[in-house]
Amino acid sequence: MRAFVLTGPGAGGVQDVPYPVAAPGEVVVDVERAGVCGTDAEFFSGDMAYLRSGHTTYPLRPGHEWAGVVSSAGSGVDPAWLGRRVMGDTMIGDGSCRRCRRGLQHVCEARQEVGVRDGRPGALAEQLAVPASSLHALPGSVDAVLGALVEPGGNALRAARATGAGPGDRVLVFGPGTIGLMAAMFARADGAEVHLMGRTEASLRFARSLGFEHAWTEDELPDLPFDAVVDATNAAHLPARAVELVEPGGRVVYIGLSATPSRLDTRQLVLGDVTAVGILSASPGLAATIEAYASGAVDPRPLVGATVGLSDVAAVLAGTHPTGPAPKVHVDPRLV
Numbered sequence: 001m002r003a004f005v006l007t008g009p010g011a012g013g014v015q016d017v018p019y020p021v022a023a024p025g026e027v028v029v030d031v032e033r034a035g036v037c038g039t040d041a042e043f044f045s046g047d048m049a050y051l052r053s054g055h056t057t058y059p060l061r062p063g064h065e066w067a068g069v070v071s072s073a074g075s076g077v078d079p080a081w082l083g084r085r086v087m088g089d090t091m092i093g094d095g096s097c098r099r100c101r102r103g104l105q106h107v108c109e110a111r112q113e114v115g116v117r118d119g120r121p122g123a124l125a126e127q128l129a130v131p132a133s134s135l136h137a138l139p140g141s142v143d144a145v146l147g148a149l150v151e152p153g154g155n156a157l158r159a160a161r162a163t164g165a166g167p168g169d170r171v172l173v174f175g176p177g178t179i180g181l182m183a184a185m186f187a188r189a190d191g192a193e194v195h196l197m198g199r200t201e202a203s204l205r206f207a208r209s210l211g212f213e214h215a216w217t218e219d220e221l222p223d224l225p226f227d228a229v230v231d232a233t234n235a236a237h238l239p240a241r242a243v244e245l246v247e248p249g250g251r252v253v254y255i256g257l258s259a260t261p262s263r264l265d266t267r268q269l270v271l272g273d274v275t276a277v278g279i280l281s282a283s284p285g286l287a288a289t290i291e292a293y294a295s296g297a298v299d300p301r302p303l304v305g306a307t308v309g310l311s312d313v314a315a316v317l318a319g320t321h322p323t324g325p326a327p328k329v330h331v332d333p334r335l336v
Contacts, residue, residue, distance in 0.1 A: 154282025
């Protein structure tokens with residue numbers, strides 16, 4: 001089958017690789033859509049921390065945001081999965097450690113990560129093999145495009161819910177990229193007044209086109225009380241800025257990662273009685289995200305700016321493929 005393979009920093013392309021075979025407890029999925037993520041871009045640039053820690057090595061097959069149809073199943077798998085459209089959890093715990101037993105398999109020390117850590121090739125391919133236990137069935141109202149947006153949406157939903165915001169609350173989201181915009185969508189769906197802060201007028205103009213009229217640069221940000229702040233950027237100075245801007249008794253949620261250490265004065269947290277929350281992984285939010293998409297409470301499809309084939313992935317990762325103002329690129333491995 002055809003798969004996109006990264007062979008080193010800045011190097012990668014489509015290769016012919018063996019078709020996956022479902023091991024016991026696994027299924028093989030025909031991939032319909034796969035999202036290109038910032039993590040994939042970091043693998044392409046060579047900046048991804050897992051490359052330095054040894055969790056990931058080249059060559060690697062990325063892609064952890066996906067949807068497709070189950071085409072075969074290994075022994076021990078319920079045959080009812082066959083023919084169903086599904087998406088899957090990126091994080092696969094060992095199932096036996098203390099964290100897994102406590103329902104925290106997404107932070108299992110021995111976890112596998114589909115398309116991220118060695119041992120689990122990703123979804124930028126025609127087919128993908130994953131444990132049946134990682135699957136989430138998609139209802140008929142959630143098509144392949146929405147299905148491939150469940151994984152990033154699960155991260156965003158968790159960030160929005162971690163703010164605790166609802167009607168009467170004001171939330172500020174740093175970063176109008178995919179995760180930031182999705183977090184804003186979930187916070188808005190929960191009834192909060194949402195403001196977005198970004199760097200470029202183009203990104204802010206796109207945010208406004210989605211109905212977020214309160215979209216500002218850092219210099220333009222109005223002097224308003226914010227009950228919660230979500231940092232969905234890679235800017236090292238913004239975690240501290242979030243604590244400065246949040247109301248006493250409020251919450252700051254960190255879902256972005258900077259390339260260099262971020263520094264903040266924890267005395268501000270204590271003296272402001274501020275709660276700080278870090279979000280890793282969509283795992284605990286996948287089911288609720290599917291439900292939100294199925295009901296129409298949140299529709300992130302406008303965030304997909306382009307759908308390309310596997311042969312275009314290298315240009316997308318290098319930033320040379322035109323995508324328009326929307327931040328997310330999807331890959332359809334069936335396209336030539």
